[in-house]
Amino acid sequence: MSNTQGEQLNTGTLVPADGHAAEGNFPPFDSTTYPSQLLWLAITFGVFYWVMAKVVLPRIGGILEDRRDRIAGDMAEASRLKKETDDAIASYEQALADARKKANNMASEARTKLSAETEAARVAAEDKLAAKLSEAEQSIAKIKADSLAQVGDIAADTTGDLVKVLIGGKAPTKASVTKAVADVLK
Amino acid sequence: MAGNSSNAIDPIHQFQINKIFDLNIAGVDFSFTNASLFMVATVAVATLFLVMSTSGRGLVPSRMQLLAEMSYEFVASTLRGSAGNDGMRFFPLVFSLFMFVFVANLIGMVPYFFTVTSQIIVTFALSLVVIGTVTIYGFFKHGTGFLKLFVPSGVPAYVVPLVTTIEIISFLSRPVSLSVRLFANMLAGHITLKVFAGFVVMLTGLGAIGIGAAIMPLILTIAITALEFLVAFLQAYVFTVLTCMYLADALHPSH
Numbered sequence: 339m340s341n342t343q344g345e346q347l348n349t350g351t352l353v354p355a356d357g358h359a360a361e362g363n364f365p366p367f368d369s370t371t372y373p374s375q376l377l378w379l380a381i382t383f384g385v386f387y388w389v390m391a392k393v394v395l396p397r398i399g400g401i402l403e404d405r406r407d408r409i410a411g412d413m414a415e416a417s418r419l420k421k422e423t424d425d426a427i428a429s430y431e432q433a434l435a436d437a438r439k440k441a442n443n444m445a446s447e448a449r450t451k452l453s454a455e456t457e458a459a460r461v462a463a464e465d466k467l468a469a470k471l472s473e474a475e476q477s478i479a480k481i482k483a484d485s486l487a488q489v490g491d492i493a494a495d496t497t498g499d500l501v502k503v504l505i506g507g508k509a510p511t512k513a514s515v516t517k518a519v520a521d522v523l524k
Numbered sequence: 525m526a527g528n529s530s531n532a533i534d535p536i537h538q539f540q541i542n543k544i545f546d547l548n549i550a551g552v553d554f555s556f557t558n559a560s561l562f563m564v565a566t567v568a569v570a571t572l573f574l575v576m577s578t579s580g581r582g583l584v585p586s587r588m589q590l591l592a593e594m595s596y597e598f599v600a601s602t603l604r605g606s607a608g609n610d611g612m613r614f615f616p617l618v619f620s621l622f623m624f625v626f627v628a629n630l631i632g633m634v635p636y637f638f639t640v641t642s643q644i645i646v647t648f649a650l651s652l653v654v655i656g657t658v659t660i661y662g663f664f665k666h667g668t669g670f671l672k673l674f675v676p677s678g679v680p681a682y683v684v685p686l687v688t689t690i691e692i693i694s695f696l697s698r699p700v701s702l703s704v705r706l707f708a709n710m711l712a713g714h715i716t717l718k719v720f721a722g723f724v725v726m727l728t729g730l731g732a733i734g735i736g737a738a739i740m741p742l743i744l745t746i747a748i749t750a751l752e753f754l755v756a757f758l759q760a761y762v763f764t765v766l767t768c769m770y771l772a773d774a775l776h777p778s779h
Contacts, residue, residue: 365539365643366711371559372645373552375541378560379640379649386567386624391616394574398596401581401589408583 493519535718539642539711559646562631562638570627595623602764607772614771617657621650622764629710629756633749641759642710644703651702654767662774673777702766709759713752720745 365371494516501510543555577588585593599619603611625641632639640646662670674691675684723741727734 364536365541366707367644368541370553371541371557371643374547374554374557375559375643375645376649377554378556378563379646382560382563382567383620383624383650383653386571387616387620389571389575390620390623394571394578394592395596395616395619397578397581398574398593401578401585402593402596404581405583 490516490519490523493523535715535722538638538714538718541643558638559640559643562628562640563646566624566628566631566640569631570623574623595619599764602761603768603771606765606768607775610775611768611771614657617653618764618767618771621654621767622760625650625706625763626757626760629760630753632710632714633752633756639710639714641706642714644707647703647707648699650706650763651699654702654770655699658770658774661771662777665774666777670774670777673773698766698770702763706759706763709755713748713755717745717748717752720748 494512497519498510498512498515501515541557541559543557544561545556547554547556573588574592577586577592580586580589582589596619599622600612600615603615603618607614628640631637632642659670662673666672674688674695676687676691679687720741724738724745727738727741730737
C-alpha cells in the first residue's frame with residue numbers, strides 16, 4: 339500500500355524505479371521508510387528521554403549540587419579558621435605592644451633616676467671645685483697685693499742706691515726717695 | 525546501480541535503508557532497519573556513556589565524569605541563557621535532543637556507519653517535537669495570550685496585519701528550517717566526503733600517475749573529515765540553541 343504510494347511520489351522528480359523500489363530513489367525522500375523510521379525514533383528517543391529525565395540528569399545535577407555545597411562548606415570553614423588566626427595574631431601583637439611599652443617605661447625610669455644621680459654628683463663636684471677655685475684666687479690676689487706693696491720699697495731702695503752711686507756724696511733721705519718713686523709710679 | 529563495485533564509490537548508497545527484520549503492523553511497514561539499528565546504537569552509546577561515567581558520583585570527577593558534567597553544564601547554560609530559569613523545566617528535553625543529535629552525528633562519522641540525522645524524516649520529527657512542545661505549552665500556559673507572539677507590541681496599527689502575517693509564516697517555517705538545516709548539513713557533508721574519497725579510489729586505480737594525483741583529494745578528504753567533526757558538533761549546538769529560543773517564546777510570548 340504505502341510502498342506504491344512512495345514510488346508514485348518520488349518517480350516524478352527522481353530516477354524512475356527500475357524494479358528495485360528503494361534503490362532507484364534518493365533514500366532520504368523515500369517515504370516508504372518513513373513509518374519505520376518514525377516508530378523506531380519514537381521508541382529510541384522516548385526511552386532516551388525517559389532515562390535522561392529520570393536517571394542521568396538528576397544524578398549529574400546531584401553531583402554538581404553536592405560539590406557546590408561541599409565547596410561552600412569548605413569555604414565557610416576556611417574563613418572561620420582565618421578569623422581564628424587573625425584573632426590570635428591580634429592578641430599576640432597586643433601582648434607584644436604591652437611588653438614593649440612596659441620595657442620603655444622601665445628604661446625611661448632608670449634613665450631618669452641615673453641622670454638625676456649624675457646631675458647631683460656633678461653639681462657637688464662643681465661646687466667643690468668652685469670653692470677651691472675661689473680660695474686659690476683669693477690667695478693669688480693676696481700674694482699679688484703683697485708683692486705690689488713690696489715693689490715700692492724695693493724701688494725706693496734701688497733708687498736710693500743708684501742716686502748714691504751716680505751723684506756720690508750723701509744719699510738722699512729715705513722719705514724723699516720713696517716720695518719721688520711714688521710720684522713716678524703714679 | 526546494480527552490483528557491489530559501484531556501491532563503493534556511489535555517494536548516495538550510504539543513505540540507503542535496508543531491512544534487518546520485517547515488521548508489518550496493519551499493513552504498514554515498520555521493519556527494523558539499519559536506520560533503526562543506529563538509532564538504538566545512538567541511544568545506547570549516549571546512555572551508557574552518561575550512566576557509566578557518572579556512576580562513581582565522584583566529588584572530584586574522573587575524566588569521563590567531567591565530560592558528562594561539561595555536557596550537562598553546557599546545555600544548562602545555553603538553555604538558561606536564552607529561556608531564563610523558567611526554561612529549566614524543559615532541560616530534560618533539550619539535553620536529550622542535544623545528546624541524541626550530537627551522538628548520532630558522531631556515530632555517522634565512522635566509516636560504513638549509518639547517519640541517523642541524514643534522514644529528513646528523523647530531523648523533521650525531532651523539530652516537530654520542539655515546535656509541538658512550544659505550541660502546546662504556550663497555549664496551556666498563556667491560553668490565547670500565546671497569540672501575542674504574532675502581534676509584536678509597539679508596532680503602528682496599520683502595519684500590524686503585515687507584521688502578523690510575517691510572524692505567522694516565520695513560526696510555521698521554523699520546523700522546516702530547523703529540520704532541513706540539520707538534514708542538509710549532514711547529507712551534504714557525507715556526500716562531499718564520499719565523493720572526494722571516491723576520487724582517491726578511482727585515481728589510484730589508474731597506476732603510478734594516478735596515485736600521485738590522488739594526493740590532492742586525499743588531503744581534501746582529511747580536511748573535510750576534520751570539518752565534518754566540527755559540523756557534527758556545531759549542528760547539534762545550533763539545533764539546541766534554536767530549540768532554546770523557540771522554548772523562550774513559549775514561556776514569554778510577548779517579546
